[in-house]
Amino acid sequence: MTVSRVINNTGRISEKTRLKVQKVMEELHYVPNATARSLVLQRTMTLSLLITDITNPFYTTVARGAEDAARENGYKLLLGNSDESVDKEREYIDTVLSTRVDGVLITPSGDRSRPHLETLARHGIPFVILDREVPGIACDCVLGDSVGGARKLVDYLIGLGHRRIALVNGSPEVSTARDRLAGYRQALAERGIGFAPAYVMESNYRPQDAEAAAERLQSLSPSPTAVFAANNLLALSLLQSLRKRGIGVPEELSIVTFDDFGYMSVLDPFFTLVAQPAYEFGRQGISLLIERIENRDAPPRRIVLPNELTTGRSVRPAAPSA
Amino acid sequence: MTVSRVINNTGRISEKTRLKVQKVMEELHYVPNATARSLVLQRTMTLSLLITDITNPFYTTVARGAEDAARENGYKLLLGNSDESVDKEREYIDTVLSTRVDGVLITPSGDRSRPHLETLARHGIPFVILDREVPGIACDCVLGDSVGGARKLVDYLIGLGHRRIALVNGSPEVSTARDRLAGYRQALAERGIGFAPAYVMESNYRPQDAEAAAERLQSLSPSPTAVFAANNLLALSLLQSLRKRGIGVPEELSIVTFDDFGYMSVLDPFFTLVAQPAYEFGRQGISLLIERIENRDAPPRRIVLPNELTTGRSVRPAAPSA
DNA sequence: TAATGTAGTGTTATCGGTAACTCTACCCTA
DNA sequence: TAGGGTAGAGTTACCGATAACACTACATTA
Numbered sequence: 001m002t003v004s005r006v007i008n009n010t011g012r013i014s015e016k017t018r019l020k021v022q023k024v025m026e027e028l029h030y031v032p033n034a035t036a037r038s039l040v041l042q043r044t045m046t047l048s049l050l051i052t053d054i055t056n057p058f059y060t061t062v063a064r065g066a067e068d069a070a071r072e073n074g075y076k077l078l079l080g081n082s083d084e085s086v087d088k089e090r091e092y093i094d095t096v097l098s099t100r101v102d103g104v105l106i107t108p109s110g111d112r113s114r115p116h117l118e119t120l121a122r123h124g125i126p127f128v129i130l131d132r133e134v135p136g137i138a139c140d141c142v143l144g145d146s147v148g149g150a151r152k153l154v155d156y157l158i159g160l161g162h163r164r165i166a167l168v169n170g171s172p173e174v175s176t177a178r179d180r181l182a183g184y185r186q187a188l189a190e191r192g193i194g195f196a197p198a199y200v201m202e203s204n205y206r207p208q209d210a211e212a213a214a215e216r217l218q219s220l221s222p223s224p225t226a227v228f229a230a231n232n233l234l235a236l237s238l239l240q241s242l243r244k245r246g247i248g249v250p251e252e253l254s255i256v257t258f259d260d261f262g263y264m265s266v267l268d269p270f271f272t273l274v275a276q277p278a279y280e281f282g283r284q285g286i287s288l289l290i291e292r293i294e295n296r297d298a299p300p301r302r303i304v305l306p307n308e309l310t311t312g313r314s315v316r317p318a319a320p321s322a
Numbered sequence: 323m324t325v326s327r328v329i330n331n332t333g334r335i336s337e338k339t340r341l342k343v344q345k346v347m348e349e350l351h352y353v354p355n356a357t358a359r360s361l362v363l364q365r366t367m368t369l370s371l372l373i374t375d376i377t378n379p380f381y382t383t384v385a386r387g388a389e390d391a392a393r394e395n396g397y398k399l400l401l402g403n404s405d406e407s408v409d410k411e412r413e414y415i416d417t418v419l420s421t422r423v424d425g426v427l428i429t430p431s432g433d434r435s436r437p438h439l440e441t442l443a444r445h446g447i448p449f450v451i452l453d454r455e456v457p458g459i460a461c462d463c464v465l466g467d468s469v470g471g472a473r474k475l476v477d478y479l480i481g482l483g484h485r486r487i488a489l490v491n492g493s494p495e496v497s498t499a500r501d502r503l504a505g506y507r508q509a510l511a512e513r514g515i516g517f518a519p520a521y522v523m524e525s526n527y528r529p530q531d532a533e534a535a536a537e538r539l540q541s542l543s544p545s546p547t548a549v550f551a552a553n554n555l556l557a558l559s560l561l562q563s564l565r566k567r568g569i570g571v572p573e574e575l576s577i578v579t580f581d582d583f584g585y586m587s588v589l590d591p592f593f594t595l596v597a598q599p600a601y602e603f604g605r606q607g608i609s610l611l612i613e614r615i616e617n618r619d620a621p622p623r624r625i626v627l628p629n630e631l632t633t634g635r636s637v638r639p640a641a642p643s644a
Numbered sequence: 645t646a647a648t649g650t651a652g653t654g655t656t657a658t659c660g661g662t663a664a665c666t667c668t669a670c671c672c673t674a
Numbered sequence: 675t676a677g678g679g680t681a682g683a684g685t686t687a688c689c690g691a692t693a694a695c696a697c698t699a700c701a702t703t704a
Contacts, residue, residue: 002683004662012682029444034420035360036660039689044357046400054389055584060382067376067401076417078368079389079401095398098356122351236585262377263558264586324653326692334652358690361659648703655696666685673678 007032038100047289048096049282050080050089050106051130052205056233057262058278059107062130065282066105073290075102084204086112097123103289105282107131110173126292130285133175140288142281142303146176146258149274149307150183150228151190153256156272156309157226158191161318162254165193166224168213168238170205170231177205180230180258199224203234210237217253218245225318226254232261235271239314250316260310269312276307329354360422369611370418371604372402372411372428373452374527378555379584380600381429384452387604388427395612397424406526408434419445425611427604429453432495448614452607455497462610464603464625468498468580471596471629472505472550475578478594478631479548480513483640484576487515488546490535490560492527492553499527502552502580521546525556532559539575540567547640548576554583557593561636576637580629591634598629 005011006021013021024030038044049066051059063079070077078101082089089109093116096104104120104127106113117137120127129141157165167184170177185195201216203209213234217227229235235257239249249255260275284303292298327333328343335343346352360366371388373381385401392399400423404411411431415438418426426442426449428435439459442449451463479487489506492499503522510517523538525531535556539549551557557579561571571577582597606625614620 001662001685005683008662010662012680014682017682029441031416031419031445033361033422033660035357035366035422036689037662038357039355039361039660039691040662042689049401053386054376055382055386057382057585060377060379063401064375064377064403067403071402076421077401079371079385079399080393081386081389094353097353099398100355100357119351123353233585236589239589261585263379263555263583264589267558267561267586267592270589323655323692327653330692332692334650336652339652355690358659359692361661361690362692364659646704648701650699650701652699653697656694658693659691660689662688664686664688667683669681669683671678671680674676 042100043102044076044100045074046076046078046099046101047286048078048080048092048099048101048104048106050082050092050096050104052084052107052109053081054079056231056259057264058232058259058276060262061278062282062285065279065284066286067282069283069286069290073286075286075290082107082109084109084206086110086116089113089116093119096120096125101125103127103293105130105285105289108134110171111135111175112173126289126296128285128289128292130281131176135175138300140292140301142285142288142305144176144276144281144305144307146179147183147186149258149276150180151187152183152307152309153228153258153272153274154184154187155191156311157228157254157256157315158187158193160254160315161320162226163193163318164196164199164222164224164226166199166201166217166220166227168201168203168210168217168227168229168234170234171202174205177202177230180228184228205231205234207233207237210234211241214238214241214245214247217242218247224253226256226315229255229257232257232259232271232273235273236261250314254315254318256315265310269310270314272309272311272315274307274309277305280305364422365424366422367396368398368400368421368423369608370400370402370414370421370423370426370428372404372414372418372426374406374429374431375403376401378553378581379586380554380581380598382584383600384604384607387601387606388608389604391605391608391612395608397608397612404429404431406431406528408432408438411435411438415441418442418447423447425449425615427452427607427611430456432493433457433497434495448611448618450607450611450614452603453498457497460622462614462623464607464610464627466498466598466603466629467626468501469505469508471580471598472502473509474505474629474631475550475580475594475596476506476509477513478633479550479576479578479637480509480515482576482637483642484548485515485640486518486521486544486546486548488521488539488542488549489523490532490539490549490551490556491522491524492556493524496527499524499552502550506550525552527553527556529555529559532556533563536560536563536567536569539564540569546575548578548637551577551579554579554581554593554595557595558583572636572638576640578637582632587632591632592636594632594634594637596629596631599627602627
């Protein structure tokens with residue numbers, strides 16, 4: 001007990017005893033056992049970051065922001081990749097529950113993550129949603145402006161004369177995909193361009209899905225002059241698939257997308273895209289989470305971070321004939 | 323106790339009792355407390371990954387490999403970024419000690435990490451070194467062939483007629499920097515090219531250091547026709563600094579480097595570089611670590627993963643006059 | 645029939661901390 | 675000088691699991 005008081009600097013300790021304890025602690029290389037402390041205090045000082053894939057440059061930077069913020073506040077950070085899979089996500093949720101982390105910062109795999117979030121709530125584990133909303137779940141979240149970003153991109157294309165613009169989207173089960181579709185449709189509508197369902201294809205936000213999208217793109221008639229790929233890795237794979245098929249980008253087809261490629265964008269920004277402040281997503285997500293942990297009764301907060309259009313070589317004005 | 327037996331499937335339990343317990347567990351949404359289990363079993367099923375910076379595409383992929391391997395084996399993964407700082411690393415080591423993780427996979431900030439590793443050893447925490455060796459520490463490690471890789475790069479440059487090749491290296495306190503210098507010198511020596519100390523500059527492997535290096539590069543006379551930047555982010559920042567100074571790359575100066583840029587390399591590999599299998603670094607590092615945890619008496623193992631030269635647009639043959 | 649074995653369940657101590665309380669000097673005050 | 679206060683240290687119970695052991699029926703065996 002006396003040792004505990006010295007370590008935590010609580011209660012009354014004579015200077016003599018304090019020094020003696022400290023000396024012995026040094027001699028024995030004593031390190032307090034966080035596990036035991038967690039058990040009695042009922043908090044682990046650990047947060048869980050559950051994202052879809054750390055190798056996606058957007059989430060890489062999110063993770064960095066999250067880790068920085070967690071560390072600054074004395075928390076440890078557990079990492080998990082769900083790969084957009086509800087099942088894998090559930091496994092992580094199970095781990096999170098038994099680990100008794102103090103909070104979870106999560107990018108849900110989609111609307112079907114709702115039961116997972118409800119499970120967290122039922123067990124009293126605070127969580128903050130990152131990047132994607134889940135209908136029916138009222139909680140703190142850090143989001144981007146997907147509708148606005150998509151509008152900007154499509155409007156930009158239209159401004160360059162494009163009229164037949166395809167959308168290679170994520171799954172409609174994911175809020176960002178729905179929002180990007182909404183923004184796409186808004187932009188078309190505002191410019192009086194008809195919406196052609198055939199120009200919209202769904203995927204699972206994963207690079208593997210691009211090949212099928214490329215095939216469908218190629219089969220469209222009249223063929224689109226531009227395509228909006230709903231996220232960065234999708235755009236990249238799509239680009240590869242298109243080039244493999246001999247379709248020149250941007251010569252024959254322009255591409256725009258969401259989220260940058262980290263260091264890639266620095267050197268020579270190939271893609272025209274809407275960039276989001278990934279680091280702030282992570283940092284502010286953790287901040288919200290910690291504030292939630294400290295005050296469970298506060299009303300949920302919703303932070304929307306701005307995005308920005310940056311132009312690259314992936315877009316060319318539409319040919320006047322088109 | 324009976325519940326414990328059901329959960330862990332140990333001891334004798336009648337089918338009737340098992341079902342009853344399982345039913346009640348479901349009803350109560352009971353989840354075993356990993357903290358309590360850790361305390362009594364003296365293991366946390368948690369590993370720590372301590373790297374310099376997750377946003378470096380090399381370490382991003384390392385982290386993904388590590389997380390996959392950890393999860394497959396039932397371990398959780400804690401993430402930490404040391405930013406090449408011994409002090410920050412020490413803070414993480416302290417956390418690791420009190421957290422009682424079962425093992426640590428670490429990219430040491432440099433030779434001065436030795437005390438940290440000795441601390442881990444003294445506390446009986448298994449660790450595996452990743453990417454960088456530390457003199458005086460005999461332990462499991464997963465390394466790349468820095469000497470060979472550097473030789474390949476410099477030899478490639480020499481083959482293209484370059485004779486004045488600069489090296490923007492990391493700190494000599496880091497084994498990979500020493501090895502890359504050694505490989506550089508080997509390649510020069512084998513081709514009978516004299517070693518010019520003025521052509522070698524040190525940095526801290528961090529992008530911020532590139533500006534100073536660019537300045538020194540520009541001041542060299544005769545100026546080099548090529549430069550070997552010891553890692554990817556250094557190369558990228560160097561490139562930016564050089565271009566800002568009006569030095570054309572590759573027109574006036576060719577650049578080669580170590581480690582790729584993840585997705586960046588896929589699209590249009592600008593840099594000529596030696597790529598290392600980052601995912602395997604992470605995966606095999608965790609494998610070694612887990613095997614070490616399970617058998618502390620086995621002799622240390624040293625895995626050296628191969629690298630591969632991939633060419634890009636950052637290199638041009640030297641002008642015949644040079 | 646008594647001894648022995650065994651399946652199934654319960655009890656106790658423990659991991660390493662901390663909250664809450666107790667205890668012992670010693671001091672001050674009326 | 676008795677009563678009360680206080681500084682500083684110690685005691686006890688507890689967090690939620692598991693190892694080791696104990697116990698109770700009942701079955702088997704000699």
